[in-house]
Amino acid sequence: MVHNRSIISHNIDSGCFPSPHLDAFPAGLRVLVVDDDPTWLRILEKMLKKCFYQVTTCCLAIEALKKLREKKDAYDIVISDVNMPDMDGFKLLEHVGLEMDLPVIMMSVDGETSRVMKGVQHGACDYLLKPIRMKELRNIWQHVLRKRIHEAREFETFEGIHLMRNGSNHIDDGNLFAVGGEMNLMKKRKDLDNKHDDKEFGDQTSLKKARVIWSVDLHQKFVKAVNRIGFDKIGPKKILDLMNVPWLTRENVASHLQKYRLYLSRLQKENDQKYSTGGIKYFDLPSKDSGCVSFLDSLNKQQNDGAIDNFRYSDGTLKLHMESTSHEVDLNGIVTRPTIDKIRASVSDIIDPKIRKCSQIGHNQPYESAESEVNHTVFEYSTVSTQCSWNEVPKMLLKEEQNTQKHFQIDQSQSMNSDPSGYTSDYISPVNSMALEVVTFPSQSKSLVANDQSPDIVFTSNLSSKAPGYNLGCISDMEIYQRNLLLDSHAALTPLDEDLHLLLLQGEYYNMNFGMQNIEMSEYSDPWIIAEVPTNLYDSADYS
Amino acid sequence: MEVGQMQRQWMGYMKSLFMEGFLDGQFLQLQQLQDENNPEFVVEVVSLFFEDSERILKDLSFAVDQQSVDFKKIDAHVHQFKGSSASIGAQRVKNACIAFRNFCEEQNIDACRSCLQQVKQEYIHVKNKLETLLRLEQQIVAAGGSIPMMEWN
Numbered sequence: 001m002v003h004n005r006s007i008i009s010h011n012i013d014s015g016c017f018p019s020p021h022l023d024a025f026p027a028g029l030r031v032l033v034v035d036d037d038p039t040w041l042r043i044l045e046k047m048l049k050k051c052f053y054q055v056t057t058c059c060l061a062i063e064a065l066k067k068l069r070e071k072k073d074a075y076d077i078v079i080s081d082v083n084m085p086d087m088d089g090f091k092l093l094e095h096v097g098l099e100m101d102l103p104v105i106m107m108s109v110d111g112e113t114s115r116v117m118k119g120v121q122h123g124a125c126d127y128l129l130k131p132i133r134m135k136e137l138r139n140i141w142q143h144v145l146r147k148r149i150h151e152a153r154e155f156e157t158f159e160g161i162h163l164m165r166n167g168s169n170h171i172d173d174g175n176l177f178a179v180g181g182e183m184n185l186m187k188k189r190k191d192l193d194n195k196h197d198d199k200e201f202g203d204q205t206s207l208k209k210a211r212v213i214w215s216v217d218l219h220q221k222f223v224k225a226v227n228r229i230g231f232d233k234i235g236p237k238k239i240l241d242l243m244n245v246p247w248l249t250r251e252n253v254a255s256h257l258q259k260y261r262l263y264l265s266r267l268q269k270e271n272d273q274k275y276s277t278g279g280i281k282y283f284d285l286p287s288k289d290s291g292c293v294s295f296l297d298s299l300n301k302q303q304n305d306g307a308i309d310n311f312r313y314s315d316g317t318l319k320l321h322m323e324s325t326s327h328e329v330d331l332n333g334i335v336t337r338p339t340i341d342k343i344r345a346s347v348s349d350i351i352d353p354k355i356r357k358c359s360q361i362g363h364n365q366p367y368e369s370a371e372s373e374v375n376h377t378v379f380e381y382s383t384v385s386t387q388c389s390w391n392e393v394p395k396m397l398l399k400e401e402q403n404t405q406k407h408f409q410i411d412q413s414q415s416m417n418s419d420p421s422g423y424t425s426d427y428i429s430p431v432n433s434m435a436l437e438v439v440t441f442p443s444q445s446k447s448l449v450a451n452d453q454s455p456d457i458v459f460t461s462n463l464s465s466k467a468p469g470y471n472l473g474c475i476s477d478m479e480i481y482q483r484n485l486l487l488d489s490h491a492a493l494t495p496l497d498e499d500l501h502l503l504l505l506q507g508e509y510y511n512m513n514f515g516m517q518n519i520e521m522s523e524y525s526d527p528w529i530i531a532e533v534p535t536n537l538y539d540s541a542d543y544s
Numbered sequence: 545m546e547v548g549q550m551q552r553q554w555m556g557y558m559k560s561l562f563m564e565g566f567l568d569g570q571f572l573q574l575q576q577l578q579d580e581n582n583p584e585f586v587v588e589v590v591s592l593f594f595e596d597s598e599r600i601l602k603d604l605s606f607a608v609d610q611q612s613v614d615f616k617k618i619d620a621h622v623h624q625f626k627g628s629s630a631s632i633g634a635q636r637v638k639n640a641c642i643a644f645r646n647f648c649e650e651q652n653i654d655a656c657r658s659c660l661q662q663v664k665q666e667y668i669h670v671k672n673k674l675e676t677l678l679r680l681e682q683q684i685v686a687a688g689g690s691i692p693m694m695e696w697n
Binding site: 037039040042043081083108109110130131133134 | 589596628631632
């Protein structure tokens with residue numbers, strides 16, 4: 001079945017998502033669902049399929065792990081229930097995070113803050129409360145995308161400088177960075193980052209299950225060790241020994257190494273694609289005699305000679321001109337992220353006074369830990385800004401916490417309305433909770449789109465049941481529906497009263513004038529006639 | 545009975561189920577998920593729910609009947625049932641489970657026993673209702689009609 005690519009897929013070069021199945025991202029997302037409740041498993045499977053995802057189901061955690069281990073690259077994201085008979089969902093979460101490094105979403109009918117917190121601490125990228133709505137599943141792709149961006153940033157900015165691509169062919173990372181509200185998020189989380197960064201070592205010991213935060217220093221040690229051993233011969237144990245960091249475990253190194261490998265292989269793919277003979281190849285593959293490091297070394301040397309002669313900040317692009325090498329280094333990736341203040345703070349430690357003057361931008365918040373880290377090398381400078389990228393882990397978790405709180409809140413109001421002690425009496429309560437639920441539900445009911453915002457789009461997809469589901473991708477479709485639903489609920493509907501308004505959705509039969517039909521049925525035997533809708537039309541959009 | 549009449553009857557029945565709190569919006573979600581590819585989706589899911597529920601209730605009864613009661617175990621079962629009932633929107637069952645869990649926390653065995661009865665009752669109640677509803681749907685479809693889609697506002 002044909003469906004147009006979503007907006008995002010236009011921006012994503014397949015270089016960042018090399019697998020062919022993700023060409024129509026987010027459609028085709030490979031989801032593994034784990035839930036011991038067979039009813040939920042079936043429902044989730046159906047919902048996910050309706051989002052055009054590729055779904056695999058599992059009712060046991062052990063089975064899920066087996067599947068994941070068998071084919072490491074077979075899945076993009078895992079959704080798991082918290083309570084399972086054979087293994088605690090949190091344990092599964094840990095395993096998946098460590099071994100496969102996939103985003104994991106937790107689910108539960110229990111929305112207690114402590115549980116959600118536990119999920120977040122164990123590394124869940126989201127925590128959904130049951131009953132789960134379709135709309136919540138539609139957007140899970142964001143976690144996959146976010147992770148890719150995060151990884152891309154971690155290593156690219158870390159390893160120094162990402163080179164100018166040919167002409168305007170800015171790396172898709174640039175586009176990736178533009179996607180998602182991460183930037184604003186990072187601005188807000190900046191203070192928390194500072195605190196978190198200071199607590200880095202504390203966290204390591206106090207929260208045993210917390211992830212290691214790979215700071216600039218740490219990663220530098222790591223890379224040094226890798227290069228010393230020789231990329232072909234590396235193993236986590238060897239690296240660990242060389243790094244000489246007492247609190248670091250073999251597992252930490254192993255997972256970081258895996259990410260590093262992934263990053264490098266992705267780079268290689270990009271290099272292969274992007275660079276013709278004219279390109280500047282700085283990132284020679286590690287197998288070729290540690291190309292990365294030699295570049296870094298040369299940078300370091302230059303910096304020690306005070307080689308940054310020009311530091312310009314304009315249009316959100318940081319261009320670093322190096323004296324001996326005349327290569328313009330595009331720090332687009334870094335700068336588009338609002339970490340200017342950090343750069344400023346750390347850069348002011350770099351000897352050049354010009355820099356200090358130029359960098360009177362942004363906020364004046366001191367960033368002590370960054371300053372302490374600055375080693376007056378270009379490498380450090382650029383990586384200081386990635387200080388926050390490493391802190392993205394807590395940021396992300398915090399953000400997810402926000403999200404989960406949102407879920408949590410919605411559920412709370414629902415459960416409040418469904419009055420445990422008095423469920424026999426007041427039928428208004430279920431109505432309220434339903435109103436809460438349904439208004440935002442992006443229903444397939446085309447007739448709700450009465451406000452003609454985009455009647456054509458919706459309607460044509462409605463017209464023939466064989467028509468490709470939507471002309472819009474999942475996302476824009478969602479937006480329109482939500483917008484329309486909200487508009488509808490405010491504009492066109494009479495306010496809720498004790499009688500429920502039943503909307504009869506009738507597909508084509510209500511053609512151009514497809515306003516809603518507010519039908520009040522107070523009794524069974526109302527005189528109006530339900531126009532008969534052929535079965536194949538009453539559920540208009542064909543999703544599957 | 546002609547189709548239109550049956551459809552109206554169905555709608556009235558649905559309305560009452562919602563008004564009386566037997567079902568909530570989740571059930572509508574299920575109906576929305578039903579489509580050409582899965583014309584029996586709701587029936588399928590509801591059947592799964594019944595099957596699973598029998599099992600859970602059996603385990604639950606067993607746990608409650610024990611000489612030395614393990615409240616954690618009971619709570620785990622109730623939690624399971626809560627999740628399960630939430631899946632099809634069996635609101636009253638779910639609410640009964642919530643109350644049940646509170647008593648588990650208090651470790652009040654007598655209250656737990658009576659809660660178990662409540663939960664069972666509610667389950668049987670909603671089971672009957674759903675069976676009636678689905679039967680009605682079958683009749684409508686058999687008579688060449690279609691099940692109206694419903695939305696709440």
